[in-house]
């Protein structure tokens with residue numbers, strides 16, 4: 212089976228700062244894959260490379276069996292054109308830490324923008340699908356609210372519905388709850404938990420370790436641009452193999468299942 | 470333990486309240502009234518024949534001049550915004566040629582006075598005696614370059630250089646996170662621009678563009694130098710004959726102030742409309758207590 216994501220010895224630096232220092236991992240279709248690690252370890256950067264919001268310096272990166280950002284042309288690697296790039300990104304949904312909703316559009320318009328603008332779906336069909344998605348994430352009746360009129364948790368759920376509206380094969384979450392007030396975290400986690408049961412490939416970067424243990428099939432621990440350890444969720448928490456992983460988990464008091 | 474609620478401190482209940490005095494407000498008001506009455510006195514006793522003002526306010530020549538002023542404001546501003554948008558996009562594009570062309574355009578047309586540019590366009594025939602495509606369409610520049618066209622090009626092309634910078638700043642101030650989100654959804658660069666960036670740019674640039682429109686309304690008077698018949702040109706032709714300089718200038722002031730008042734109102738309405746999505750309690754919606762973003 213072709214892995215949904217395959218990274219081999221990925222390297223990336225910003226100027227003299229080396230952010231990804233040889234990351235290799237694979238995510239299988241249908242898998243829910245978690246990435247945890249301290250701040251600044253390169254988790255967001257890795258995720259952003261997956262849909263070419265960042266370019267990699269070296270290494271191989273395949274998503275859905277295709278090179279990310281490049282294609283083979285007469286034995287050379289050629290950068291993708293704007294159109295090809297967009298076709299590739301359509302198949303990957305992304306949910307950002309800071310929601311990034313389109314400020315001039317209502318909740319429903321945010322959700323239908325992709326299908327209408329990119330997929331050229333009719334307004335009526337897209338609207339129907341959009342309302343259905345907003346209902347699913349628990350926002351029935353808030354279709355006409357602008358982002359400023361929604362709470363953080365509601366905004367993030369609109370963002371999730373917006374990503375879902377393109378029906379992507381892979382869904383990426385970059386710390387979807389870390390910009391939220393504590394009492395709003397659960398509603399967003401609950402939404403992601405439901406999505407995880409639908410069999411879609413997901414990569415979730417999160418600081419919510421207990422949530423990751425519950426929801427993810429496998430979890431990778433990243434530190435200083437390297438993938439330190441990758442194991443089935445229960446195992447990583449119960450029997451971490453590396454000292455650095457143990458140190459990190461201990462700080463959160465979740466190394467021993469209680 | 471005794472509570473401090475029953476202490477000997479004085480109470481605020483049933484004590485008369487007096488408001489704070491503001492003596493400076495009275496002083497400034499008195500100064501203003503004195504200055505204003507001096508100005509009024511000067512106008513009342515000065516050499517002003519008010520009947521002329523009333524008479525020329527509705528004179529046909531003045532009204533035609535004013536409509537030419539408005540026409541030129543609208544057309545030159547439209548040209549300025551179109552060129553400004555184009556130049557702003559070229560400045561922001563990754564194409565180095567487009568970039569350099571736009572930078573050169575902005576450099577030249579912001580670098581020289583509009584007055585000079587108006588004269589340059591009007592006298593274009595001295596540099597290019599004929600214009601057109603050789604062999605196909607050709608015309609003598611003096612015939613083509615009427616005062617109207619020279620004024621339109623002089624004012625519009627120069628305005629474009631200023632508007633380009635306003636629009637560029639507006640585009641740059643759109644939240645980059647939203648642009649990334651649009652890309653992640655699969656929008657192509659032109660779609661991101663059209664559906665995400667430009668609508669939000671429009672809201673940001675409305676106040677400065679409104680400012681520019683008001684500026685343009687008054688800059689059209691410079692076109693008098695190439696004898697375009699806007700209101701100031703018409704007024705000067707009249708006062709050369711009847712010598713009623715101040716009266717004619719008062720008539721023009723009234724027209725300008727009237728137009729600027731309307732433009733300011735229009736701008737306020739437009740800003741209101743574009744700001745809908747930023748209004749926490751706009752339209753029929755009522756945001757519940759405690760739900761903030």
Ligand SMILES: Nc1ncnc2c1ncn2[C@@H]1O[C@H](COP(=O)(O)OP(=O)(O)OP(=O)(O)O)[C@@H](O)[C@H]1O
Pocket residue numbers: 225228230248249250251252253254255256257386
């Ligand atoms: N555009 C950029 N230019 C320069 N340095 C950057 C850029 N983006 C990220 N970095 C640096 O790369 C490193 C990794 O950043 P990244 O955002 O991937 O970390 P992270 O693991 O997501 O951290 P966090 O948990 O705080 O979100 C950081 O040291 C950061 O300062």
Ligand SMILES: [Mg+2]
Pocket residue numbers: 254255256385386
């Ligand atoms: Mg991050």
